[in-house]
Structure formats: C-alpha cells, structure tokens
Amino acid sequence: MLRLENLSLAFGHRQLLQNLSLRLSEGELCWLKGANGSGKTTLLNLISGVIPEYVTAEFEAEIWLGELSLKDLPIREKFRYLWFAQNDPETQFLMPSCEAEIAFALENRGMPAEQIKRQVDSSLNLLGLQNCRWQAPQTLSRGQQKLLLCAIGNALDPPCYLLDEPLSGLSDSSVALVLTWIRLQKAKRKIFLVAEHNDALRHLADKELQLSDATAFVQSGSIHQSAEPDSVLLLLKAGGQQHNLDKKPNLLVSTQDLGFAYQDSTQLFSNLSFTISRHQNILLQGENGSGKSTLLKLMLGLLKPQCGRTAFAGNSQSGFDAGYFRHAYYQPQNTSASLLGLTASQNWLLWKLSLVELPDYPSCADHLLSELSAGEQRLVSQGILPYIIDKFWMLDEPFASLDLQASENLKELLAWKARQRPGMIIVAHASDNLEGIFDEIWTINPTGIEINRVSTEAEQS
Amino acid sequence: MRGTNSFWHPLLHVFICLVLSCLAFMGSEPAKLSILWFTSFIYAAFRVKAGATGLVKTHWRSLPLLLSLAFVQLLFRRQGDLLWQFGIISLSREGANYLAVLSLRLLIVILSAKALAVLDFKEFSTAFHSLRLPEEFSFMLSYAVHLVPSLLSSWKGYFQSLKLRGIAINKLSIPNRLKIYKVLALSSLAALIKNSEGQAIALELRGFRSSGERSSMHERRFSFFDWVAIFMIFLAAALYLWL
Numbered sequence: 001m002l003r004l005e006n007l008s009l010a011f012g013h014r015q016l017l018q019n020l021s022l023r024l025s026e027g028e029l030c031w032l033k034g035a036n037g038s039g040k041t042t043l044l045n046l047i048s049g050v051i052p053e054y055v056t057a058e059f060e061a062e063i064w065l066g067e068l069s070l071k072d073l074p075i076r077e078k079f080r081y082l083w084f085a086q087n088d089p090e091t092q093f094l095m096p097s098c099e100a101e102i103a104f105a106l107e108n109r110g111m112p113a114e115q116i117k118r119q120v121d122s123s124l125n126l127l128g129l130q131n132c133r134w135q136a137p138q139t140l141s142r143g144q145q146k147l148l149l150c151a152i153g154n155a156l157d158p159p160c161y162l163l164d165e166p167l168s169g170l171s172d173s174s175v176a177l178v179l180t181w182i183r184l185q186k187a188k189r190k191i192f193l194v195a196e197h198n199d200a201l202r203h204l205a206d207k208e209l210q211l212s213d214a215t216a217f218v219q220s221g222s223i224h225q226s227a228e229p230d231s232v233l234l235l236l237k238a239g240g241q242q243h244n245l246d247k248k249p250n251l252l253v254s255t256q257d258l259g260f261a262y263q264d265s266t267q268l269f270s271n272l273s274f275t276i277s278r279h280q281n282i283l284l285q286g287e288n289g290s291g292k293s294t295l296l297k298l299m300l301g302l303l304k305p306q307c308g309r310t311a312f313a314g315n316s317q318s319g320f321d322a323g324y325f326r327h328a329y330y331q332p333q334n335t336s337a338s339l340l341g342l343t344a345s346q347n348w349l350l351w352k353l354s355l356v357e358l359p360d361y362p363s364c365a366d367h368l369l370s371e372l373s374a375g376e377q378r379l380v381s382q383g384i385l386p387y388i389i390d391k392f393w394m395l396d397e398p399f400a401s402l403d404l405q406a407s408e409n410l411k412e413l414l415a416w417k418a419r420q421r422p423g424m425i426i427v428a429h430a431s432d433n434l435e436g437i438f439d440e441i442w443t444i445n446p447t448g449i450e451i452n453r454v455s456t457e458a459e460q461s
Numbered sequence: 462m463r464g465t466n467s468f469w470h471p472l473l474h475v476f477i478c479l480v481l482s483c484l485a486f487m488g489s490e491p492a493k494l495s496i497l498w499f500t501s502f503i504y505a506a507f508r509v510k511a512g513a514t515g516l517v518k519t520h521w522r523s524l525p526l527l528l529s530l531a532f533v534q535l536l537f538r539r540q541g542d543l544l545w546q547f548g549i550i551s552l553s554r555e556g557a558n559y560l561a562v563l564s565l566r567l568l569i570v571i572l573s574a575k576a577l578a579v580l581d582f583k584e585f586s587t588a589f590h591s592l593r594l595p596e597e598f599s600f601m602l603s604y605a606v607h608l609v610p611s612l613l614s615s616w617k618g619y620f621q622s623l624k625l626r627g628i629a630i631n632k633l634s635i636p637n638r639l640k641i642y643k644v645l646a647l648s649s650l651a652a653l654i655k656n657s658e659g660q661a662i663a664l665e666l667r668g669f670r671s672s673g674e675r676s677s678m679h680e681r682r683f684s685f686f687d688w689v690a691i692f693m694i695f696l697a698a699a700l701y702l703w704l
Contacts (some may be wrong), residue, residue: 054662079668086666091659094582094603103678104583116678152667292584301609302621322629330625341644342651350644353637354627370655 001025002160002191005062009039011371017059022209022320026159026189029182029204031196034211035403036375040086040195044162050076050085065160066192079105083153087195087374087401090334091147093137098129098148101137102155109156126184127450128177131266132180132289139262142333143170143288144398151180160191165374167198169333169400173428174288175200182350196272197375197403243376250315252278252392252423253299253329258308260291260298268294272308272448278327278392281418282425283434286444292427293333293396295444300330300394329388333383333396333427335374338381351384358387375401377436382410389417393424411437470687471584472591477504478573480698485569487702491558492659494565499703501572508576516572523571527564534560578606604657615652619645682699 007020016039025031032040040102045051047063048053053075059363064068065081073081086092095101099120106116124130126145132140136150146166153161167175175198182204194201258272268291276282276299286292301324309316313324331338341347347369348361369377378401385393399407411434417424418437428434444451467474481501488494506513534556541555580588585599585606623630623641630638664670 048666050662053665054658075662075665076668076671079666079671084666086663088659089651091656094660096581096583096662100583100678104669105667105675108671108673108677110674110676112676113678114678116676120678151536322624322627325625325627336652337618337622338625340619341648346644346648350623350641351626353633353641368653390566 001066002193003062003064004047005064007046007059007061007063008421009042009051009057009059009061011057015212017046019207022207024191024207026191027186028206029155029186029192029194029201030207030209031194031201031205031207032211033196034405036255036379036401037200037373038211038335040211041164041373044084044164044193044195047077048082048162049073050084067225069096079156080106081159082160082162083156084162085146085153085164085166087151087168089142089149090336091107092149096136097134098124098137098140098151099133101148104150105152105156116209119157123155126154126177126181127151128174135262135265139265141293142287142400143174146170147174147177147288150181154185161185161193163192163194163196163198165401166194167196167200169288169397169429171287172286179204179259197407198402250277250449252276252347253310255299255310256308258298258310259306260294260303260305262294269298269305269448274449274451277424280425280440281422281438282328283438283441284425284427284444285441290444290446292444296330296394296396296425296427300324310441327394328394329384330394331396331398333400335377335381335401335408339369339377341369343382344372344383347380348383351387355387373401375403375406378402379406385413389421390425391427395424396427398426468686469690470591470681470683471580472588472683473687473690474508475577475579475588476586476691477694478577480574480694482570483562484698484701485573489562493701493704494562494569497655498565498569498572501569501576505572505576508579510579516575517632519575520568521676523568527567530563530567531577534563574606574609578610580606586689587677590675590677591681591683594677600661600664600669604660608653611656612649612653615649616645619649 002024003021004020004022007017007022010045022030028278032043033352034040042051042057044057045055046061049070051057051059061071068081070078070081093101095099095104102120102123103116108118111119114326124133129144129151129152132144132148137145140148145415146169150163150166153163166178166454170178179200186192186204194205200231240411253276253448254274256273259267259270261267284292284295294303298305300312301310313327315321315324339347343366345361345366348358352358369380372380378398382398398410402410414424414426414434415437418439426434437446439455441454443452481497481504484497485494502513502516506516509515511518534552536550538553538556538559540554541558543551543553544557545552546665580603582600582603585603586596589599589602590596620630628641630641633641
C-alpha cells in the first residue's frame with residue numbers, strides 16, 4: 001500500500017499542496033487531475049524524492065510504501081520500489097540505443113545478462129518499440145520517447161509507478177498500448193499514481209485526486225494567454241501588426257520527390273511530392289514515429305532530405321533564413337525550443353524585436369520559465385498566437401500538456417483562424433477532437449501521405 | 462555486436478586520445494608535430510560522423526584563433542633571425558617556429574577532443590569500469606567532453622528560434638544585438654545547469670550510484686586485438702619521442 005499522510009508543500013510563499021492524504025492499495029490507480037500549474041508534477045517529484053534532493057521546497061509529509069518510509073530513502077535507491085516517468089523526455093536519455101536505455105536500470109540492479117535480455121525484449125515488444133531497438137533514443141519522436149519511458153518502467157518491474165502525463169502526444173493506437181500495459185500491471189497488483197489530462201485514463205482509475213488550480217502561475221484566461229476569439233478581434237482592431245506585411249506568396253511549401261531516413265532507422269519518406277498554399281488549413285496526423293514532426297522540419301529546411309527538393313515561401317531550401325518567417329510561424333513540439341530567455345517577459349521582449357507593435361508584457365504575469373509547469377510553459381509559448389493571426393501557423397502538437405480549459409481556448413482560436421484568417425498546418429491526434437476546423441486531413445502512413453478533403457460547415461450550409 | 466560504435470574497446474579510444482594530446486605537448490619541433498597532427502586528423506576522420514570534411518570545417522572555424530595567436534607572435538616575439546619587418550611589426554624565425562608549434566598543438570588537442578566526444582556515456586562507463594573506476598567518474602568525464610558540443614548546439618537552437626520569429630540578427634542594431642546576446646548567454650548557462658540536473662535525476666531514478674553490485678548486458682573485455690593495438694601505440698609513441 002502507498003500511503004501519503006498530511007502532505008503539505010510550499011515554494012516560498014506559494015502554498016501548492018496542503019494537508020493532502022491518500023491511500024492506494026495494491027492494483028489501484030489514482031488519477032491526478034488539475035489545471036496546469038496545480039501541483040501534479042510537484043506531488044510526483046515529492047514522492048520520488050526529486051524534492052528535496054534536487055528541488056528545494058518547504059514540506060511536511062509522511063510517505064510510506066508498505067512498511068518502508070520512502071521519505072528517508074535517497075533517490076538512487078528508490079528504483080527498487082518505484083519508477084517515475086517524468087513529463088519531459090528530452091533530458092532523460094543518455095544511452096546510445098533504446099536497448100541500452102532499458103538495460104541500464106536492470107544492470108544497476110545487478111540482474112544477470114540473460115534476464116536483462118529477456119526483460120528488454122518483452123518491454124520493447126509490449127510497448128511497440130521492437131523496431132527501435134538500436135535507434136538512439138534522442139532521435140525517436142516525442143511519442144515514442146514516452147513509450148520508451150513506459151518500457152523502462154515495465155522492465156524495472158517495481159511495485160509502484162509514478163507517471164507524469166504518459167498519454168500526452170500519443171496517437172490513439174499508442175494510447176491503447178499504454179492503457180493495455182497499465183491494465184496488465186494493475187493485474188499484477190502494481191500501484192499507479194498518474195498525472196494526466198487525457199480522459200482515456202478514466203476507465204482505469206480507481207481513485208481521482210483533483211488538485212486545486214488556485215495556485216497556478218499562468219491562468220489560461222489571463223490577457224497574454226488568452227486564446228478566445230473575442231480577444232483576438234480586439235487585438236486586431238487595436239492595430240494588428242500583420243496588416244502591413246508585404247504581399248504573401250501564394251504557394252507556401254512545395255516538395256518534389258522528397259526522401260528521408262534517420263541514421264540507423266527505416267526510410268520515413270520516399271518520392272513525396274506535394275504543395276501547400278497559404279490559405280490551406282491542414283491537420284497532420286499519423287502514428288507516433290510516422291514522421292509528422294520530421295515532415296514539418298523538412299518543409300522548413302531544419303532537416304536536409306537525402307533526395308528530392310523542398311521550397312518554402314518560394315525559396316529553394318538550401319539554408320534557413322529569417323526572411324522565410326515573415327509570413328509563417330513554426331512552433332516545435334518541444335516547448336523549451338520555442339521559448340527564449342529566463343523569464344516570460346524576456347521571451348516577450350525578444351518577440352518585440354520582430355513585432356514592434358506588441359504591447360508590453362505585464363510585470364504581474366512575469367515568472368521564471370523554469371518555475372513553470374510543462375503546461376504553463378506551453379501557455380506562455382502560445383501567448384503570441386493571437387498577435388500573429390495573419391501568419392501561416394505550423395504548430396507541432398500544440399495540445400500536449402494543456403489542461404481542458406486551455407485546450408478548449410486553443411480549439412476556439414484555431415476554429416476562428418480557420419474561418420477568418422485561414423492558413424495553418426497543425427500536428428495533432430484524433431483524440432484532440434478537432435472536427436470541423438480543417439479543410440484537409442493529411443494522414444502519414446507507411447506508403448506516403450493520404451489526403452482527405454473535409455467539407456467545412458460553410459460549404460455544407 | 463550491434464549497439465556499440467566500434468570494434469575496439471572504448472578504453473583504447475580514450476587511450477589513443479590521451480596519448481595524442483600528451484605527445485602534442487612533449488614535442489616542440491614543427492616537423493614532428495605535423496606528423497602527429499596528420500595522424501590525429503586521420504584517426505579523428507575515421508571516428509567522427511562528419512568525416513574529413515567535417516574536420517576541415519573545424520580547422521576553418523579555428524582559423525580566427527590561430528590568426529590571433531599569429532598576431533601576438535608578430536608583435537611580441539623578437540628573438541632569432543628577422544624574417545620580415547614592417548614598422549613595429551616584425552616576424553622572427555623563433556616567432557614563426559613558436560606559432561607553428563602552438564597552432565599544431567592546438568589543432569591536435571581539438572582533433573583528439575572531437576574524437577573523444579564520439580564516445581557516449583555508456584562507452585565511457587565501459588571504459589572506466591574495466592579500470593575499476595567509480596561510475597561518477599564516467600559521468601563527469603562524459604559530461605565534460607560533451608559540454609562544448611552541447612553548448613554550441615544550444616546556441617544553434619537559440620539562433621534558429623530567433624529566425625523562426627523572423628529576426629535576422631545581422632540586420633539588428635548593435636544595442637538590440639547586445640540585448641539578445643545578454644539574454645541568450647544567461648539562458649544557455651541556465652539551460653546547461655538545468656540539463657545537467659535533469660540528467661542526474663534521470664540517472665539516479667534508474668539506480669545510478671546505488672548500492673550493490675552492477676551487472677552488464679554486453680560485457681566488453683579487452684580483446685587480443687586491443688592489446689596488440691596498445692602495444693603498437695606504445696611503440697609508435699616511443700619512436701616519436703626518440704626521433
């Protein structure tokens with residue numbers, strides 16, 4: 001049994017958790033719910049020992065796993081009792097291959113080589129990563145990296161699992177894989193504490209713990225994070241800076257016979273030819289690892305194709321030029337890559353260098369970016385969207401880590417843009433429920449890209 | 462065996478890089494150092510992913526540093542025969558000699574570091590495990606070796622992000638450029654600390670530094686060929702020092 005008793009935690013004056021108690025029996029799953037910044041990750045950090053060993057906070061807590069006090073155990077010894085899959089997989093992999101990544105924890109346990117091999121094999125197969133065995137984890141897609149974290153947990157086989165947004169950024173089939181894995185582990189009487197926004201977890205949850213969102217730094221309704229159409233209209237009336245732009249190129253992206261494969265990996269694309277005009281609203285879908293993010297990077301010139309050509313904004317891609325982005329904006333999947341500076345205001349300041357009409361950032365909304373949760377960081381990075389509504393948006397997994405309210409706001413903004421200022425390509429999954437927004441749905445499959453034209457509400461009427 | 466970079470034991474690669482760097486500081490004749498530089502170039506070209514082309518680019522990027530060294534030699538070193546003079550600027554034989562030695566040493570160290578940076582944490586761990594050195598040592602060395610490449614890559618990422626915002630840094634005014642450099646310098650330092658912390662957490666969550674005996678999925682021992690290679694390297698190093 002996992003027991004949390006009288007758990008209180010504060011970062012300085014910011015009280016995040018107060019008098020929280022929780023009991024989880026073997027085979028039970030507790031679903032941690034709450035808005036971005038409500039303290040879900042903090043709670044998992046506290047149980048795993050990241051707080052206080054790496055992050056300083058004032059706290060009181062009694063944390064027991066059976067008869068063992070987890071509070072008194074250093075992190076490096078906790079891997080025998082629990083596995084913590086953190087939200088951001090970027091910094092969690094150091095090994096040259098997925099096999100080595102999974103084997104590392106088992107080697108630290110002193111497990112015999114033959115048993116390690118068996119565990120690695122079964123974990124890779126269970127999470128659908130058998131083809132990625134020799135691939136460097138850093139080259140996997142974010143969704144596959146999430147699956148790899150689950151595979152490490154499966155191989156480690158501890159009595160308790162702490163999972164931070166394990167379903168974020170996963171395709172429907174990958175979500176099904178993770179849910180099946182959790183179900184199997186529950187049957188083996190493992191304890192789960194899962195922080196997640198995805199409703200798919202509902203059927204597996206034995207308990208739900210709703211954390212208060214009153215402590216969140218960045219509220220999804222605040223002025224700079226506002227994604228509501230009304231506020232966009234207000235911004236445009238106040239002198240939208242995009243109206244004075246040069247004439248936009250009609251054809252934004254064109255590719256011809258594009259071919260690409262990562263090192264030590266299978267061919268992702270071959271003979272791919274397509275065009276994207278500046279008024280198209282495209283939803284880009286596909287399985288995890290099918291190449292959605294890679295395709296965007298190839299279009300932009302961030303990756304070089306092995307064969308074929310791409311042109312962006314009328315320029316053949318032989319480099320990467322700031323001039324291409326006068327009419328387009330690309331936001332990568334990794335939030336930290338789209339944030340610059342130490343604070344939200346510094347990030348805004350660097351936007352003002354290219355969009356001089358931007359208002360000043362309100363000092364009351366300023367925070368160190370490193371203090372914000374993953375969802376809050378994404379909200380900050382998306383705060384610019386209403387101000388660049390006329391640009392062609394290329395957003396990679398914009399819904400990952402967002403809470404329900406923020407997701408709804410973003411959907412409204414996308415729907416408004418699709419009607420009033422069309423032009424975007426959004427990477428998302430079917431579970432994000434984006435019907436009625438896009439003109440075309442592009443699905444990447446092993447044979448290429450399948451394009452389905454969708455009749456919009458306007459056309460239907 | 463797949464999943465490892467090389468047929469040779471990782472410790473052998475660490476040893477080669479160490480020997481090359483040490484010999485660079487033990488010799489002071491430009492001709493001998495040129496031979497050592499050539500050997501380092503060939504070795505690094507086989508090791509790094511970008512091959513010889515990538516190394517030529519590295520040399521090109523090192524040129525400003527070498528030129529500034531040359532300038533200092535021109536100004537301050539006056540001993541030996543005078544080869545050329547223009548006003549207060551002069552080039553003496555010893556100055557030219559010293560310039561060649563310094564440049565070659567620097568290039569050899571850069572080439573060795575590039576070859577060493579090919580090794581990942583796992584390989585460092587395998588290398589030092591065979592010497593019974595603690596795991597922390599592998600992590601620290603691996604982190605130190607990859608520090609400069611990761612800093613450079615984070616800077617590349619920042620400039621890419623600026624371009625994605627439509628900001629061409631070379632078209633900005635000097636005050637704005639300074640503003641950007643200040644923000645980015647602090648950010649990269651903060652990111653470096655945060656990443657190292659993140660990696661340490663990730664490793665400890667998987668039992669790095671835990672108590673008890675470790676095992677290995679693919680035990681790598683020094684093979685006969687590794688020993689032969691070590692012997693040959695010792696022989697070559699002795700020959701280099703003797704000549």
